[in-house]
Each structure stands twice: as structure tokens, then as C-alpha cells.
Amino acid sequence: MISLKNVTAGYSGREIIKNIDISFDKGTITTIIGKNGCGKTTLLKTSSNLLKTMSGEVLLDVHGKNLDLSTMKNPDIARYISYLPQNKEVPNITVYNLVMHGRFPYLNFSRIPQKNDKKIVEKSIELMGLEQYKNCNLQELSGGQRQKSFIAMVLAQNTHIIFLDEPTTYLDINHQLEIIETVKNLKILGKTVVMVLHDLNLAFSCSDKICLMDNGHIAVHDVPEVVIKSGKINEVFNIRCMEASSKKHSMKQYIFTLP
């Protein structure tokens, strides 16, 4: 579990998220939603220690002890927390080499991967269905395959907590659903997944909890049904949200229109 206690953070002295109190429970999927510029990515970066807090603390539960992230070393954090940014450099390397980078926190000074590292990398590639592409150059792949390769890298990092910043953006619907399926599998494996999504239907369909942000604050953080019922979605996004029921599928879907 990871929790933020009264956290304020931002860039160049400007506060983006203010007095945030939130916990992400073990083995759950939490999706952060909100308007552009409301602080979703800042919250994700602060939670993963990529951005230092201006005040407050981020506590990581390690074997029952709450450790302050700011006092931990980068390699130690990287064994507990992984973060996949939205905008990534696409290096001119093979899928296999990229996924192997996920093992970096576990490599010793020689930086030579051991048998176990190779096994985990192969498994991660297999889990993402990338076996046939593993020797392909990343730059030759489609956007969806690239994103899957990056997620395979995160899988190889094998951390308890996974932060994904807009993992489905720019992807076709098939790849979007595949990635959401992977996220659900991560939950089954006991991982804590926190992600930012813009597609509200995807967010509501796969998350245990939704964190709706508005102007640097948390408007509501609860299970999807409560968030919908609270009416905060309509308020924050300035839209109208309607439930669309289907007799065939038990899954709830929503239609969003301008008010």
C-alpha cells in the first residue's frame, strides 16, 4: 500500500496538487480521472517519487513498516514502484533489450543479467504476446505493439505498485482493451495499479476505485458507482452522464453528452 499524507507538489514553485490525502490499497486498480491540467500526472509522479513533494509525505508500506519515499534510494524505490510515463523516448533498440531494461534495479555493478533476469524477461514478453517481435526494433513496431513492449518492461520490473500514465492514449480499441486486460491480470497477481485514463467508460469498467481530480484537489475518491451517483462527474467535466444498460452484458456502460 502507498499513501499520501497532506501532499502539496508542483513545478518551479507553482503548486499543482494541494493538500492531497489518498491511499492506494494493495491488489486494487485505481484510475485517476479529471480535466486536462487538473494535476493527474503530477499526482502520479509525486506518488512514485519522480517529483519531490513541497510539503507532506508519501509513505510506502514495506513489510508492515511505513517508509517515507523521500528517504529511500532510487534503486530501492524502483524495486517497489514502477512508473510508465505518457510521453516516452522510443529508443532504437530491440523489444528484448527494452524489456531487459526493466531488470535494471536488480542488476549488480557489472550490469550483466543473470539467468533469473532472462527468465523474467522472457515471461514478460510472453505475457504481453510479443514473442514474435522480441528481436524487432522498437521503432519498426506500431504504437500498440510499442506500448505493449513498454508494459512488458514494467512487468519485468516486477514491482508491487505500478503507475501508468495514460497507457491507452493513441491506441486503437483492440490494443486499449488488451492493455486493460493486462491491468486486470496484474490485479489478480496482487499488484496495486494506479493509472490515469481519459476514457471514462474504460475507467469505470476496470477500476476498483476512481479518483476524480479537480483543479489540484481530489473531488471524490470512491468505488465507480458512488462516484457516478455523487454527480461530481457532471460538475467537474461540465457534461451529462447517463447509464446505458444492456441485457446481454452485465457490465455497466455510460453515455456522456454536453449538458
Added chain:
Amino acid sequence: MNTLQKLSIPKFSNKNTMSYNITVMALLSFTLAFGIFLSICLGSSKLTLTETINALFNESSSNAYQIVNYVRLPRMLAAVLAGSSLSVAGVILQTVLNNSLASPNVIGVNAGSGLFVVLIAAFFPSYFYLTPAAAFLGALIAVNLVYFIALKTGASRMTIVLSGIAVSSFIGAITDTVLTIVPDASISRTAFMIGGFSGVTMEKLKFAAAFIIFGLVFSLLLSYDMNILSLGDESAKSLGLNVSFYRFVLLAVAALLSGSAISFSGLIGFIGLIVPHAARFLVGNDNRILIVTSAMLGSCFTLFCDILSRILFAPYEIPVGIIMSFLGGPFFVYLLLMKKRGHL
């Protein structure tokens, strides 16, 4: 995708198999060995092969012994060391600054070490053995100044190059002032600016060589971390890399390598820019392979340019910097055209 990555076209990256890399390195080793052989055998004085070999292995007072041991051998070593160190410095700078335009001369490293070399020559000529250390210090100050300015102004690829130009120009003005007010400085201004290996002695090389070998080994040790760094700051940090610390260490290594080379070779053209690109063209972006390939390719290129500079108009000699620019410029354009990318 950054320009650096775009420049290495995918159809060549598929050659990135172990056997392909070994073949490339074997060919480069052979070319380097051949270049070393030619560099010792050829020169303005015509020596037979037997004379050269005798001079190498048997001490005597013959002219051949003097020429081989005091002129050709130091020159050959100087070319190999300068070529490899400037090329590897280029690879490091391009990776660390994530900028395909970065090279020792573009981002102020040459100017910084040049100033400190000139300061030693002008004010402390008796401490000439400190030249490599001073050049390193100058390079380190310059590269950090450029990086600091770029960071303050957004650290985009363009601001790094622009602040490099500004810092280079400012430092260049100080260098020119020193050379103007101390005309008796024990350094030839033109020769230093163009760069070359005439007059290189083992004495001068000794200190620089130690720095360069240390720098090369160290950059090889950090090559995997450089791969992680090229994923971008956020990804690298989330993988546990201390990004700012490694960036500073790598900039220091690049400064050490280029400063040491400049201390005896002068401001050699743009070898640090073109060789890394050529090497990337051959073996792709994995720094573990790229650093070794760049070092060998840089040594070969510098060696052959130096041989040409000695024999083209023998007994007169053209500074190697001129030959490098004559060959390197069109070659770089050829590389750009091959990659079907009209701009950097």
C-alpha cells in the same frame, strides 16, 4: 522520437546480432592494425620495411631509429588516442544530452579546454605536464556551464546547442585575448586551432594517455547506464537510476576524454560529431557496442587522416584537422543522404 534516434534507420538496426557486431569489430580491428602499420612505415622520409622494423626493436643512433621512435610512434599513438577519446566523448555527449548535434566542439568543451591549454602555455610554460589536467578542468567547466544555462532555459535540444555556441564564443574571445596580449605563448595559435599531431612527443602523451585510458574504461563501465539514460529522464529514474548524478559523471568523463585529447592534438575538427553517427549507422544504439565501435572507428579515421596529412604533399605537411574536415564534411553529408533525412 528524437533526431538522434531517427538518424539511425531501422533497416540497419536489424543487423544488430552478435555475429554482425563481431564481424564489424573484427574488420575495424584489422583496419586499425593496418593503419598502425602504415602510420609507422609511411612518412616524409622514405624508410624500408626492414629499417623500420629494426628501428622499432633495436636501439641505435641511426636516423631511422630517431624518426621511428621520436616522430612516427608518438604520432601514431597520438592519432589512436585522440581519435578514440574524441569519438567516445561525442557518443557520451550525444546520449547524455539527448542531442544528435552534441559533440565536444559544438557544446563548448573544445573551447573550454583550449582556453586552459593556452593559459598554461602563456603563463606557466614550465608546468606543461599539467596541460591534460588543465584541459580537463577547462572542458568540465565549459560543459557544465553550457548544461546549466540550457537547464535554466528549458534544456531543449536547441537551447543546449545555442548555449554551447554562446559559451564557446565567449571562451574563444578570452583565449584570443590571452594569445594577443602574450604573443610569446609557447603554442602556435593557428596550429592549435586547426589541430594536428606534428611535434607530439611521448612526454606530452604520457599524462594524457593515462587520462584517456581511464576515461575509455570508465565510459565502457557506464555504457549500460547510458542505455537506461537514453530512455528519457522519467523512465530512467523510475528504473532506479540517479539521473542527475550519472549525467554529471558522464559529462565529466566526456570532458576528461576530450580535454586530454585536445591537450596534445589541438582543436581537431568535428570528429566527435561524425564518428558516433557513423558508428551508430554500423552497429545501432546499444552503447555497450557503440562505445567500442566508435573508439575503433575514431582511431582508424584519425590515423588514416594523419597518414594522408603526412604523405600527400611530402615533405610538406598539412595539419590533420584540415584533412579531417575535407573528408569528414562530405562523408557526413553522404551519411545524411543515405538516411534520407535532409536535416538534423
